[in-house]
Structures are given as structure tokens and as C-alpha cells.
Amino acid sequence: MDDNDALLKAFVEESREHLATIEADLLVIEEGGADINEDLVNKVFRAAHSIKGGSGFFGLENVKQLAHKSETVLDMLRSRKISPNAEITNVLLAAFDQLRVMINDTRGSESADIADLVAGLTSLSSAHAPAAALAPALPGVAASHGTGAGTLNPGGGPTSLGNAAATVDTCAKPDWRATSGEKLPWFVPTAADLEKARARAKYVYRIHCDLIEDLENKGRDLAGFFHDIGTTAEILDCALDTGVIGGLENAPADRVPAQLVIATVLDPELIPALFAFLPADRIEFLDGPHPPAPPWVSTAAVTTAAGPIKAAGPGPGSVDIENARNGLPKPSSPKPATASSVEDTLRVNVALLDTLMNLAGELVLSRNQVRAAVAQGNGAMLASAEQRINQVTSELQDVIMQTRLQPINNVFAKFPRLVRDLSRSLGKEIILDVQGKDVALDKTLIEGLSDPLTHMMRNAVDHGIESPEERLAAGKASAGTVRIAARYDAGQVVVEVADDGKGLDPQRLSDAALRKGLITAEKLLGMSDGDKQALIFLPGLSTAKQVSDVSGRGVGMDVVKTNLDRLGGQVEIISLVGKGSTFRIKLPLTLAIIPSLIISAANERFAIPQANIEELLRLRPEDIKMRVEVIGDRDVLLLRDRILPLAHLVDIIGAVSTYVDPLTRRVEIDRRVRVADRRSPHHKLAETPLEATVPAGPAIPTFKRGAGDRRRGSVSSLEIAVVNTGVMTYGLVVGTFHETEEVVVKPLGRRLKHLREYSGATILGDGTVALILDIPGLAAKGGLVPLSATTRAQELAVDAEALRAQDTHTLLLFRNGPGEHCALPLDLVQRIEQIKPAQVERLGNRRSMQYRGNSLPLVALSDTAQVDGIEQEENLVVLVSSANGHEVGLLGCMPVDVIEDKIDIDQNTHRQKGITGSALVRGHTTLIADLYELVDSVFPEWGAPREARRAHTKSEQITVLLAEDSDFFRAQVKKYLEEDGFKVLAAPDGEAAWDLLSANTEDVSIVVTDIEMPRLTGLGLAARIRADERTSKLPIIAVTSLAAEEDVARGKAAGITEYQAKLDREQLLASVHSLAVLKGNTHAG
Amino acid sequence: MASEDEFDDGMLVTGFALGPANFGIDARAVLEVVKVGEMTHVHGAPQGVVGIRNLRGRIVTLVDMATHLGLGAVELGPENRLLIMEHRGDCYGFLVDAVGDAIALAQDRIEPPLANLDPALLGKLQGIWRDTDRVTAILDPQALFQWDESSGTNGIA
Incomplete structure (x- = not known):
């Protein structure tokens, strides 16, 4: 980058800073109306002015012109020739907007069309021009500023100069110039320059000289002259009297009078040394930290701009141009504007920088300490150095973070x-x-x-x-x-x-x-x-x-x-x-350093921001089948009462899943495509984990093998990070969890920035790089949708459409004997225990076993149904369930499996006591056990309380409206209800249920409804019931197999009174009883 | 700058090998040459990007030079090196089979590349340098950072 570029960049940045605050200031100014906040107007004026100055230097004519026009209007505001109103503010705001655009694109600024804005500004200033002329205060103010830059750019002379020129001409000239008799456009340093010089404790002088007389004739070259000045002073402005030089037809000029305004640290006593070749009276003191003592200072020039205060003499007051002109208190030095948000530079508090310096020093000391400790092999010293470095680093991190913090x-x-x-x-x-x-x-x-x-x-x-x-x-x-x-x-x-x-x-x-x-x-x-x-x-x-x-x-x-x-x-x-x-x-608060969990998958390590993590789970093989389900074509995780979509990190990022074969120690490709596949076709994964993971193909070449990738010992456990994107929560299956670390986020290069699944990279303690996972990005890439609320309903609706013909059931498959395939709805099974035949104790015609310190009553299908006896079988299992408030076990034998499928249950062909029906499952006719019926007949005494309840219900003549699309579930629930003495009106969908209800509003005391149904869902039905005043008070129980928290909340909002699990007879009945009785007391009668 | 070189019209290139072929690239464009080190694979990365690594606290995007030039892929071996280059503030490491000597060459003796080359490669060549016994293809450092549109970095970044 050459110097000019660097300067331009500095100019652009400085201008941006000015522009950043202008808008707010203008609005405040407008609000104040005629009661002008002069500090603010000055501030905006200075900003416009410095933009104008810089743009002139870089030849940005458009910027300059616009800044100048704005400045003119601002100056009129400042001098109260016009008072701020909406019109003026609008035009100024538009002008500064355009300035901002042009500053941000300096190259394109010359082609920008600013004609309208310039016209707008000009009309503002000219519309008020008569007023300006009449205003008694301080003529020529605008002009003196115009000339500052205008002199060097004769072409760019602004229109308002006309006014100014006249004023200037009439002003007194300093003694030395009087001899020339020529016009020289006098100028004064700008307020901003003075301000700046003052802030740096510099003195400002005006130098009067003649380039021919004082330089050329004395054998000094011009460049050398400026160079000499440049070494010790800053040239703020410079003007030549071009009028003196004349045109071509005139004789060659013998003088080129010039004025320089410089800012320097040289005090009035030292300054003559710099201009040794000039008479002392050519150096004019304008401003400085200390008022000048020497009597030689000329005050004449000051009066040119500030005529009315000429009488004030050479005191400090007279040299304060700004004050003199406006009769204002000295504006406080402008607060540095905070950097606007889109820049690549940052303003940092000096105190913070100092702290950083100190910490850097500390770090160096600590390094020396480490060196010494290592050289001496001194463990204790090393430990103390480590502690120190630790402390310094965290403090360093803290302070650096502070430098990144910006006010909102x-x-x-x-x-x-x-x-x-x-x-x-x-x-x-x-x-x-x-x-x-x-x-x-x-x-x-x-x-x-x-x-x-x-x-x-x-x-x-x-x-x-x-x-x-x-x-x-x-x-x-x-x-x-x-x-x-x-x-x-x-x-x-x-x-x-x-x-x-x-x-x-x-x-x-x-x-x-x-x-x-x-x-x-x-x-x-x-x-x-x-x-x-x-x-x-x-x-x-x-x-x-x-x-x-x-x-x-x-x-x-x-x-x-x-x-x-x-x-x-x-x-x-x-x-x-x-x-x-x-x-x-x-x-x-921050994104630069984030606490993260390091995980590994596919032989790479990744960082997951802690902010995204809700909890970490490790599912043991035996948990997997309980906690991982398939909805539609997706795996879902059952987490307490929530259902979360489950995704594999390796699947989403497209890596090949690997594991280390415990036998060969080679990295193998994990062929398990889906988690839920583990439990089918044979539920054996828990015992023989490798069966589904066929070792095949050559070992995958890897550049690096994280130590954590060995999955020995927990080969088929799943490590799941439950993560939250802000809109949804999902389970992310990762390889292995490692430690948590505070990671420093580093951006990825351009070639990789488009990858939404990563938010950056970080360097781990061992110097290797880990990618930082972008949890929302991963969800999007993996096509994960929130299973909550609406989206889930939509998904299920789509699925339901496809499955309409048949209901989906989740069944636990077992055998009653070698050839008798049986099943029990999985919802009813609490646990499965493998037992030996000897464990079964018989007392009369009843069986039981010792289980968890109690006696567990056992039933078998053969107790009520015409099926084979089971006692002779070797590999017995007990399906632990509960019925009528008692824990009970159903005897069966291996193998046991779970199936979730569309199953058409035939409730007639094989119907007998204890068997609710049959279905074709994997080519076998499978008997579906009716556990409640079985238990009722084996242990009739358990039903006594229910009997009492039933008698009561019957006498009350309570009618239940049941809406359920699954024939099987409808039949089941209807049966439970009828057994308990209720009268049941059953409907296969919400619409049918509503029709039934409309026809029987007097009789129905309670509604039991499924949620997902064709035509009208349970929630829709509930909403309709609540909306109709005949039925608005009816209790509504929703039955569902899976109820997520959101669904419950949604249901409640739609008017659902209670949620119950579909096949939990006890709970459902208890709930119906209590609600129906309550209703009976308050309404029916 | 140029006056520091031995010849006014001379140019120093870093020589490297991709399979049997010799390549060279303006040595001023190459910040340093490092061993491959620990690289982290980036799944989903565009073709040719083999991973990222840490180079003194900077994340370096690693690009297989052979793939990038349409010449297959660099086989991993002990001679592999990364040519570290910078482009628009990003740090890149170009993976090559091996790095050879720096070659001083006279710019006016660089021959135009043979027209029968794969256009993808042709577009990235500055010319051909023939020494007594071998031919070196000189890469254009600027063209090196023009990515194949189809390989997916456009638009979003």
C-alpha cells in the first residue's frame, strides 16, 4: 500500500467516524428548533468541514462539493441566520447520507449524482440569503471557511464566496503586505484545525512570506523550505496570492506572496529559529497553550476576520478565532466518536491497552521463568510459572475480550x-x-x-x-x-x-x-x-x-x-x-471465545458451543431400543416426556462412520445406517454388538487418530448431545465426548466459509485444529425440523395419510411356545426379565416368582386361552406390567423382539379370552394378548374396587364420546370403558365425533379423543367443542401414545382437560371417572 | 524490489513436483514451505480442499495442488510439503508431492505453454521454462486463486 492509499484510508475512517454521529446530532438540533444547541451545530459543522478539507486533498470533487454545501447551511444555522426545521434537517440528512455512500466508495464517488442534493442545499442557503445579508452579526464567516480550501482549488470556488470576497477586501491588511497593494485572500485556520492543535498542545502560527523575495532571491529552494517546516511543524493551510502574479500579458511577477498556517510544538520564543531568514514580524502567533509574551506578535491579521473585536487587543481572547467569531464559550473538545459497526478497525480505551502491555510484560517474565525452570530441571519453579502463566492468560483473555466489546x-x-x-x-x-x-x-x-x-x-x-x-x-x-x-x-x-x-x-x-x-x-x-x-x-x-x-x-x-x-x-x-x-x-455476550465441549466423530475432533448444549446422554445398548424410535423415516429420541429428532453428526457432514474393531484394532467402517436398525431384524445387538457392524473394506486412511475414537468397552453405546438451536432441540449422535474447553473462534477461509455446518475452527491444546459445529447449520443441513408443535403435526399428518389404511402399532413380540407367536402392545410392558423355569413358584392354580424382594404374580396365556402350556419351556421371560393397580408378569419365552409397523389387527378370528385378536407379523400369525382380560380372570379379586366403581357408574348412566381412528385402539378403549359401566359412543374421526356429539349433546358427559385423526384432529375437535356453548364445559381427555411437552401445552390451549396414555387402562379410567363425576355434580343431574 | 534480484528481468521461482511433472511458482508469492503436519479434514469441503491446519495460530486452508490443477491427487508421503501463500487475507497451504530448489530464470526466456494442455491447467500457467535437462511449468500465482466455479465456494461467502 503506498502512502496515498494509507492516507486515503485514514481519511475514509476519520470521515466515517464523523458521519456516524452526525445523524443523531442533526435530529437533536432539529428538536431544539430555534433554541440552537451550539455545541452540536459546531460539532456537525466541524465534521463537514474536515470532510471537505480531506476530500479536496484527494481530489474527490463530489464529496468536497457536497460537504461544502452542507457546511454552508450549517454555518447559517450556527450563526442563526436560519433556524432548524424539518425541511432543513431532511436535506442535510440526505446530504450526509450521500456523503456516507461516497466516502464508503471513494472510487465511485465521482460518478455519483449529487445534483439534486446540491440544488437542495443551495436553495436552502440562497432562500435565506437576504436574511443573511441583513443579519448584523459577523459577516463573511461562511466565506472565510470557503476560502481555506478554495484558494488551492480555484475551479471549485463555491458560490457563496462572492459575499465573502467583498468582506475580505475591505479588511485591513498587515503592515508588510500594505506595500504590495495587491489583494490577497486572507484566511484564518479553521476551527477544527485550531481545536486539533490545541488538543495536542501545539502552537499555531501564521507565516507571511514571499516566495520570490524571501526564498528565491535568497537562494533557498521551495521544496527545501517546505521540507524544513514539515520536519518540525504541521502545515495546516497555505495560500498564494495568485492575483499578484497576473496573466501572461503582464510582465513576469517579481513577487509571489504566500501565507502558511502551521501548528508546531515550538513556542513563540523558539519559532523564529525555524524561519531565521524571515523578519520576526512575519511570524504571527494565532493560538497556543500559553499566551505569547513577546510584543512582536502582530494582531492585525486576526482583525481581518473578526473586525468587531479588534478593540480587544492582543490578549488571549482575540486569538481565539472560534470564540471571537461566535461569541460562544469554547466548545469542549469533541468526544472521540465510537467506531461504526462495519469497520475493520477498532477504537480501544488507552487504559485497556496499558493493561494489555502490562500483561504482555508479565507473560515475558513468566516465559523467562519457564526457561530457567526447564534449564534447571526445577519442578517447583515450573509449577509456579505455570500458575502464573495461567493467571496472566486468563486475565489477558479477559482484557482482550473487553477490547472487542462495543456499546450497542x-x-x-x-x-x-x-x-x-x-x-x-x-x-x-x-x-x-x-x-x-x-x-x-x-x-x-x-x-x-x-x-x-x-x-x-x-x-x-x-x-x-x-x-x-x-x-x-x-x-x-x-x-x-x-x-x-x-x-x-x-x-x-x-x-x-x-x-x-x-x-x-x-x-x-x-x-x-x-x-x-x-x-x-x-x-x-x-x-x-x-x-x-x-x-x-x-x-x-x-x-x-x-x-x-x-x-x-x-x-x-x-x-x-x-x-x-x-x-x-x-x-x-x-x-x-x-x-x-x-x-x-x-x-x-461474545462470540470470540466460547466455552465448548470437545467431541470426536469420524476420527476428527469437533467443538460444540456449550450455549447450544442442553444435556449429554449416553445410551447403553439396552437403552437404545427404549429411547430411540422411528417416526416417519426419522429416528427420534424419547427423552423423558419429550420427543426429539435424532441426527448423526457423521451422516450430516457426510463423513464415513468408523469404529475401532476390538479384535483387529483396525478402524472399520460402521455399516449401521440408522440407530433404530439395531433392534431389527433380531433383537440381539445388546449381546453381540458386532453383528450389525460388518467389518469390511480396507482400513480407512486417516491423517490423525484421536485417542478418544476407540469405542472399545462401549462399542454400541450411543453418545448423544442434546442440543438447542434456539428454535428447536435435537439429539446429535457423536462419537465420543471429551473435555470442555474455552475455545477461541477462528474464521474459516473463503474456500470453506460457505459450509453452514461449521461456524469456524479452533486450535486445541495440542496444536491441532478442531472445527466448531454450527448447531443450527447442522440442523438445516441434516434437514431436521422441529418435531414440536406445528411442524410435528404436519409431519405426522403426512405420515398418517400414508398409513391411513392401517394403524401403526408398536408390539413386543414373544413366543408362548416354539410355534406360537404372540405379542403384547409395547406400551404395557414395563420391563422384561429372563428367568429360569425353577424360579416359577406354583400355589394352587396360581403362579408367582420372587422379584425385587416381593412376590410377583405371574399369568400365562394358557390360563384363559386355548394355547399350549408354557411351563415346559426353558428360556422363559417375564413381561412385567401392571393391571388393576397390581404389578403382574406375563410368562413368555425367547426370542423377544420389538416391531413398529403398520399392522392390521383382526379382532374376530382368534378372539378368545385373554387374546384380543391376531395379526400377520413377519409372515407369522401372531396372537395379541389382552393382559387386562387375562389378569381379570386369573385374579378376579383385584377387580373388586373397580366393580364398585362400575356399579356407581352404571347407576349414573354416564355416556362417553370416544373419537379414535385406529380400529384396534377404539375397540380396546371402548371395551375398557364399557367394562367400567360407561355408555360409549364411538367415532372413527373428529368430524364423526362432532356429529355424534351434536346429536347427543344432552347425554354425553365426557369426551375421550385421540389427537391424530383424519378429517378433524383431536385438537380441532376440542376447539370446536369449546367454541359451542352447548358443549363448552365438557371435560375432554386426549389419549395419545406419545405426548411431548409442547403438545400437552398446545392441547391445554385448545381446550383439552387431561392427557392420558392410550393403553394405560387404569389411569384412563380413573381420569374418566373423576372428570365425569365432577361433571355429573356440576351439570347433569 | 526487482533491483534486489540478480537480474533485472530475472525471477526466482520455487520449484516443486506433482507426480513426474515439475512446476514452479514465483518465490515471492510463497511465504514459506512447511511439512504437512497434523491436518484436520473438513467434511463437505469443495473438491481439492483436503483440510485445514494450524500454522502459528492461523487457520490454513489446505488445497491439493494436483487436484486443483486437474492432475489427480497428491499421494501422502514423507516428502509432501505445503506451499504457504496468502490471498485476500486468507492463508492457503498448497499440498505438493515435494519441493525442490529455487530456480532463477530469465523472464524473457519463458516460453508460452503448449496449447494442447488441459485448458483448466493452461489457464493457470504463466509459461514453460526449459533448462538443460528438464521442463518446468511456471504457475501464475494470481490464477491459482481462481477457483473452479462448480466446486462450490461461490455465492455464499
């Missing part, structure tokens, strides 16, 4: 303007409330927040706040309030964008989503208002009645959400129709 105001600062402009164009009245400007966030986050927040602010103003008329009609103040606030909260930063507008109308959102085909009507029925409001995040949804250029472009909140996800942020909506909306964003 870097983003907030643009909102006053945004809100002002928007509300103006939309004809709304809006009060903006900004809080927590000082909250500091990592620079990366600040940059990433800018777009989403801007969009949300636009939304709040455009869609949130109503028009003043609407507001008044709704009984609100005509001015709406938009609040943006940031605060710290438990290690996170919370940013809220709130408005007191009309709120998000769930109905309108869902209508829009429906109209655009983003959601099905069926799905909508089950959605709460909150869900519907969350639809705003769906891609392609825009509810603006008119697509405006403000925010109704059909892209928006989905992009906001995506952007926030990438930052690790979470967003939630709190909105009440008519009251307003709040979007709450939670963000981590």
Missing part, C-alpha cells in the same frame, strides 16, 4: 433517524424510547444485530403503531411509543423491540399463512394464538395490507430469525391484540 448504541444510534423518517412518511406520530445504550456486546454481534434490529424497528413503526386517527379511535394517545432496550440478564444480553400498537393479530396472520399456502387449515385448528403469532417467522408471510417500500416486501421476519439464529440468539414474541407487541431477543 452503535446500532441503536441510527434508530432515531429511522423512526423519524418512517413516521413522517407514514403520517404517524411516534415517540422513540431508547434504553441501555451502554450495554456492550461483542463487535461481531453488534454487526450481526444491525440488520435484524433495523427490520424489527421498521416493522414496529410500519405495522405495529397505528395511525393517529386509529389510535384515538381506540382510546389511545395519538402518539405511539416504540421502545428499544438492551440489558444484561444472566450472562446474556436481552434486547427488546416493543411497540404499543395494534399487536399481532393471530387471525390475520393465520389467514395470510393459509391464503399463501404456508400452512394447512387442519394444522391451524390446533394452534394457539401464540403459535399463530409465531407464524410471522414463516418465510414469505407479509401481512401489510399494502406492500410498502418500508417493510412489506414479503421477506422479513424469517430473515430476522435466521440472522438471529446464526448469532446464537433466540427471539420470542409477546403480543396482545390492541395493546402492542414485544420482540425479545436473547444473545450471548
Whole structure:
């Protein structure tokens, strides 16, 4: 980079800083109206001025012209020739916007069209020109500034100069110039230059000389002269009197009078040394830390610009140009503007830098200590050095992090303007409330927040706040309030964008989503208002009645959400129709150093940010079949009462899954494609883990083999990180967990940046590189969708469509004898125990066994059904279950397996006591056991309490409406209910159930419904029941095989009273009883 | 800069081998030559990117030079080296079979590459240098950083 580039870069950066603060200042100035905040006007003026100066130097004519025009208007503001109003502010804001654009693209700036802006500014200044001329105060102020730069660029002379020239001409000239009798455009150093010089404790002088007389004739060369000055002083400005030189027709000029304004550390006593060849009176003191003592200082020049105060004499006051001109108190030195968010340089507090220096010193000391310790082989010393380094490093890290933290105001600062402009164009009245400007966030986050927040602010103003008329009609103040606030909260930063507008109308959102085909009507029925409001995040949804250029472009909140996800942020909506909306964003404080869990998979190590991790699981082989299920074509993880999508890291990133063969110690390809495959076709994985993992092919060549990759000892355990993306939670199957580390995030190169599954890389303790997994990116790449709420309903609906013909059942397969295939619904089985025949004890015709310190009653199918006896079998198993409140075991024998499939259960052919029906499973006719029936007949005394209940129920004549699409389950549940004395009306779907209910509103006391049903789902049915006043008070029990937390919440919102597991007879009946009796007491009668 | 070289029109290239072929690249473009070291594979990376590694705290993107030039792939061996180069602020390590001597050559004696070469390779060549007994293909350092559009880095980054 050559010098000019470096200078230009510095100019651009400095200009950006100036521009960053201007907007807010202009708005404040406008607000103040005629009561001008002079400090602010001066500040903006100085900014425009320094941009003008720099752009002239780099030949950026457009920038210069625009800056100059703005400056002129600002100057008129400053001198109160015009007072700030919306029109002026608009034009100025537009001009500074354009300046910003041009500064950011200096190359393209010359081709930018600024004619309109220039015309706008000119009309502002000229419209008020008469007033300016009449104003008694301080003529020629604007001009003196114009000339500062204008002299060197004769072509660029601004129009307002005309005024100035006249003023200047009439001014007194210093003595030495009087002899020339020529005009020299006098100038004074700019306020900004003086300010700068003052800040650096420099003296400012004006040097009067003649290039011919004083230099050439004395044998000094011009370049040398400037070079000499340049070594000890900074040349602030320079002007030549070109008028003296004359045209070609004149005789060659014998003098070229010039003036230089310089800033230097040389005090008035020393300065003559620099200009030894000039008479002392050619050096004029203008400003400096100490007033000049020497009497030789000329004051004449000062008076040229500040005529009215000439009488003030040579005291300090007279040299303070700024004060003199405006009669203002000296403006406090401008606070350094904070760097705008898009730059690659950063302003750092000097105190922080000092701390860093100290720490660096500490580090060097510690290194020396380590060296010495190593040289001497001194363990104790090494330990102490290690401790010290540890301490220094963490402190270093801390301080460096602080340097990255930037106030969120870097983003907030643009909102006053945004809100002002928007509300103006939309004809709304809006009060903006900004809080927590000082909250500091990592620079990366600040940059990433800018777009989403801007969009949300636009939304709040455009869609949130109503028009003043609407507001008044709704009984609100005509001015709406938009609040943006940031605060710290438990290690996170919370940013809220709130408005007191009309709120998000769930109905309108869902209508829009429906109209655009983003959601099905069926799905909508089950959605709460909150869900519907969350639809705003769906891609392609825009509810603006008119697509405006403000925010109704059909892209928006989905992009906001995506952007926030990438930052690790979470967003939630709190909105009440008519009251307003709040979007709450939670963000981590920093992204540069993140605590992470190191894991390994496919022979590589990866880092997962702790912020994404909810919990870590290790599923032992025997847990896998219990906890991993298949829904549709995906694995899901059953975690307590939640169902989470499960994904394999190696599958998503496309690596080949490997394991170390425990026998050959070679790395082998893991052929298990899916976790759930492990339990089929034979449920043997637990015993013979390698059966499914066929060692094949050559060992995979690897560059590195992480020690943690050996899966010996837990060959078929699954290590699962339960991770959260902010929108969804899923299980990520990894190879092995390692330690947690604070990792420093390093960006990937351009060739790899597009990979969404990685958010960067980090260097581990051993110097190797680990990729940092991007949890949301991985989910997207793996096509994972949240199984919660709406999406899951949709998935299930699709699946259900395909499965409609047959119901899906999960059955535990066992044998009653060698040839008798039997099954029990898996839901009913609590545990499976392998026992020896000798363990079975007989007492009369009853069996039992010792189990966990108690006697476990045992039943066999042969107790009630015409099947073979089982006692003779060797490999017995006991399926532990419970019935009528007692734990009971069903005897069967190996092999045992689990199947989840579409099974058509025939409830007639093999129906007998203890056998509910039969089905064709894997080519065998399989008897489905009816455990409850079996137990009831073997242990009738257990049914006594139930009997009492039943008698009661019968006398009450309670009718239950049952909606269930599965024939099998419907028959089962109907049977339970009828056995308990209820009258049951059964329907195969929600619509049919609603019809039945409508026809029998008087009789039905309670509704039991499945959730997933064709035509009308359980939630839809519930919503309909609640909406009809005849039925709105009916208790509704939802039966489901799997109930996730969200579903329960959703169900409750739709009006579901209780959730029960499908085949848990006891619970279901107890629930029906209590609710129906309750209902009986309050209503029926 | 140029005045420090031995010849005014001379150029120093770093020689390296890809299989049987000799290549050279302007030595000024090569920051350093290092051994392969521990590399981390990046699954899903575009073709030719074999991984990343740590070089004094910087993440270096490793590119198989042979794949990049359409000449197959570098076979891993003890002579493998990485040519570390920088482009637009990113650090790259080009994996080559072996690194040879630096060759001083006269720029005016560089011959145009043979037109019958694979166009993908041709586009990355500056010319051919013939010494007494061997031919060295001189790579254009700038063209080296033009990636094949199909191999997937465009658009998003």
C-alpha cells in the first residue's frame, strides 16, 4: 500500500467516524428548533468541514462539493441566520447520507449524482440569503471557511464566496503586505484545525512570506523550505496570492506572496529559529497553550476576520478565532466518536491497552521463568510459572475480550433517524424510547444485530403503531411509543423491540399463512394464538395490507430469525391484540471465545458451543431400543416426556462412520445406517454388538487418530448431545465426548466459509485444529425440523395419510411356545426379565416368582386361552406390567423382539379370552394378548374396587364420546370403558365425533379423543367443542401414545382437560371417572 | 524490489513436483514451505480442499495442488510439503508431492505453454521454462486463486 492509499484510508475512517454521529446530532438540533444547541451545530459543522478539507486533498470533487454545501447551511444555522426545521434537517440528512455512500466508495464517488442534493442545499442557503445579508452579526464567516480550501482549488470556488470576497477586501491588511497593494485572500485556520492543535498542545502560527523575495532571491529552494517546516511543524493551510502574479500579458511577477498556517510544538520564543531568514514580524502567533509574551506578535491579521473585536487587543481572547467569531464559550473538545459497526478497525480505551502491555510484560517474565525452570530441571519453579502463566492468560483473555466489546448504541444510534423518517412518511406520530445504550456486546454481534434490529424497528413503526386517527379511535394517545432496550440478564444480553400498537393479530396472520399456502387449515385448528403469532417467522408471510417500500416486501421476519439464529440468539414474541407487541431477543455476550465441549466423530475432533448444549446422554445398548424410535423415516429420541429428532453428526457432514474393531484394532467402517436398525431384524445387538457392524473394506486412511475414537468397552453405546438451536432441540449422535474447553473462534477461509455446518475452527491444546459445529447449520443441513408443535403435526399428518389404511402399532413380540407367536402392545410392558423355569413358584392354580424382594404374580396365556402350556419351556421371560393397580408378569419365552409397523389387527378370528385378536407379523400369525382380560380372570379379586366403581357408574348412566381412528385402539378403549359401566359412543374421526356429539349433546358427559385423526384432529375437535356453548364445559381427555411437552401445552390451549396414555387402562379410567363425576355434580343431574 | 534480484528481468521461482511433472511458482508469492503436519479434514469441503491446519495460530486452508490443477491427487508421503501463500487475507497451504530448489530464470526466456494442455491447467500457467535437462511449468500465482466455479465456494461467502 503506498502512502496515498494509507492516507486515503485514514481519511475514509476519520470521515466515517464523523458521519456516524452526525445523524443523531442533526435530529437533536432539529428538536431544539430555534433554541440552537451550539455545541452540536459546531460539532456537525466541524465534521463537514474536515470532510471537505480531506476530500479536496484527494481530489474527490463530489464529496468536497457536497460537504461544502452542507457546511454552508450549517454555518447559517450556527450563526442563526436560519433556524432548524424539518425541511432543513431532511436535506442535510440526505446530504450526509450521500456523503456516507461516497466516502464508503471513494472510487465511485465521482460518478455519483449529487445534483439534486446540491440544488437542495443551495436553495436552502440562497432562500435565506437576504436574511443573511441583513443579519448584523459577523459577516463573511461562511466565506472565510470557503476560502481555506478554495484558494488551492480555484475551479471549485463555491458560490457563496462572492459575499465573502467583498468582506475580505475591505479588511485591513498587515503592515508588510500594505506595500504590495495587491489583494490577497486572507484566511484564518479553521476551527477544527485550531481545536486539533490545541488538543495536542501545539502552537499555531501564521507565516507571511514571499516566495520570490524571501526564498528565491535568497537562494533557498521551495521544496527545501517546505521540507524544513514539515520536519518540525504541521502545515495546516497555505495560500498564494495568485492575483499578484497576473496573466501572461503582464510582465513576469517579481513577487509571489504566500501565507502558511502551521501548528508546531515550538513556542513563540523558539519559532523564529525555524524561519531565521524571515523578519520576526512575519511570524504571527494565532493560538497556543500559553499566551505569547513577546510584543512582536502582530494582531492585525486576526482583525481581518473578526473586525468587531479588534478593540480587544492582543490578549488571549482575540486569538481565539472560534470564540471571537461566535461569541460562544469554547466548545469542549469533541468526544472521540465510537467506531461504526462495519469497520475493520477498532477504537480501544488507552487504559485497556496499558493493561494489555502490562500483561504482555508479565507473560515475558513468566516465559523467562519457564526457561530457567526447564534449564534447571526445577519442578517447583515450573509449577509456579505455570500458575502464573495461567493467571496472566486468563486475565489477558479477559482484557482482550473487553477490547472487542462495543456499546450497542452503535446500532441503536441510527434508530432515531429511522423512526423519524418512517413516521413522517407514514403520517404517524411516534415517540422513540431508547434504553441501555451502554450495554456492550461483542463487535461481531453488534454487526450481526444491525440488520435484524433495523427490520424489527421498521416493522414496529410500519405495522405495529397505528395511525393517529386509529389510535384515538381506540382510546389511545395519538402518539405511539416504540421502545428499544438492551440489558444484561444472566450472562446474556436481552434486547427488546416493543411497540404499543395494534399487536399481532393471530387471525390475520393465520389467514395470510393459509391464503399463501404456508400452512394447512387442519394444522391451524390446533394452534394457539401464540403459535399463530409465531407464524410471522414463516418465510414469505407479509401481512401489510399494502406492500410498502418500508417493510412489506414479503421477506422479513424469517430473515430476522435466521440472522438471529446464526448469532446464537433466540427471539420470542409477546403480543396482545390492541395493546402492542414485544420482540425479545436473547444473545450471548461474545462470540470470540466460547466455552465448548470437545467431541470426536469420524476420527476428527469437533467443538460444540456449550450455549447450544442442553444435556449429554449416553445410551447403553439396552437403552437404545427404549429411547430411540422411528417416526416417519426419522429416528427420534424419547427423552423423558419429550420427543426429539435424532441426527448423526457423521451422516450430516457426510463423513464415513468408523469404529475401532476390538479384535483387529483396525478402524472399520460402521455399516449401521440408522440407530433404530439395531433392534431389527433380531433383537440381539445388546449381546453381540458386532453383528450389525460388518467389518469390511480396507482400513480407512486417516491423517490423525484421536485417542478418544476407540469405542472399545462401549462399542454400541450411543453418545448423544442434546442440543438447542434456539428454535428447536435435537439429539446429535457423536462419537465420543471429551473435555470442555474455552475455545477461541477462528474464521474459516473463503474456500470453506460457505459450509453452514461449521461456524469456524479452533486450535486445541495440542496444536491441532478442531472445527466448531454450527448447531443450527447442522440442523438445516441434516434437514431436521422441529418435531414440536406445528411442524410435528404436519409431519405426522403426512405420515398418517400414508398409513391411513392401517394403524401403526408398536408390539413386543414373544413366543408362548416354539410355534406360537404372540405379542403384547409395547406400551404395557414395563420391563422384561429372563428367568429360569425353577424360579416359577406354583400355589394352587396360581403362579408367582420372587422379584425385587416381593412376590410377583405371574399369568400365562394358557390360563384363559386355548394355547399350549408354557411351563415346559426353558428360556422363559417375564413381561412385567401392571393391571388393576397390581404389578403382574406375563410368562413368555425367547426370542423377544420389538416391531413398529403398520399392522392390521383382526379382532374376530382368534378372539378368545385373554387374546384380543391376531395379526400377520413377519409372515407369522401372531396372537395379541389382552393382559387386562387375562389378569381379570386369573385374579378376579383385584377387580373388586373397580366393580364398585362400575356399579356407581352404571347407576349414573354416564355416556362417553370416544373419537379414535385406529380400529384396534377404539375397540380396546371402548371395551375398557364399557367394562367400567360407561355408555360409549364411538367415532372413527373428529368430524364423526362432532356429529355424534351434536346429536347427543344432552347425554354425553365426557369426551375421550385421540389427537391424530383424519378429517378433524383431536385438537380441532376440542376447539370446536369449546367454541359451542352447548358443549363448552365438557371435560375432554386426549389419549395419545406419545405426548411431548409442547403438545400437552398446545392441547391445554385448545381446550383439552387431561392427557392420558392410550393403553394405560387404569389411569384412563380413573381420569374418566373423576372428570365425569365432577361433571355429573356440576351439570347433569 | 526487482533491483534486489540478480537480474533485472530475472525471477526466482520455487520449484516443486506433482507426480513426474515439475512446476514452479514465483518465490515471492510463497511465504514459506512447511511439512504437512497434523491436518484436520473438513467434511463437505469443495473438491481439492483436503483440510485445514494450524500454522502459528492461523487457520490454513489446505488445497491439493494436483487436484486443483486437474492432475489427480497428491499421494501422502514423507516428502509432501505445503506451499504457504496468502490471498485476500486468507492463508492457503498448497499440498505438493515435494519441493525442490529455487530456480532463477530469465523472464524473457519463458516460453508460452503448449496449447494442447488441459485448458483448466493452461489457464493457470504463466509459461514453460526449459533448462538443460528438464521442463518446468511456471504457475501464475494470481490464477491459482481462481477457483473452479462448480466446486462450490461461490455465492455464499
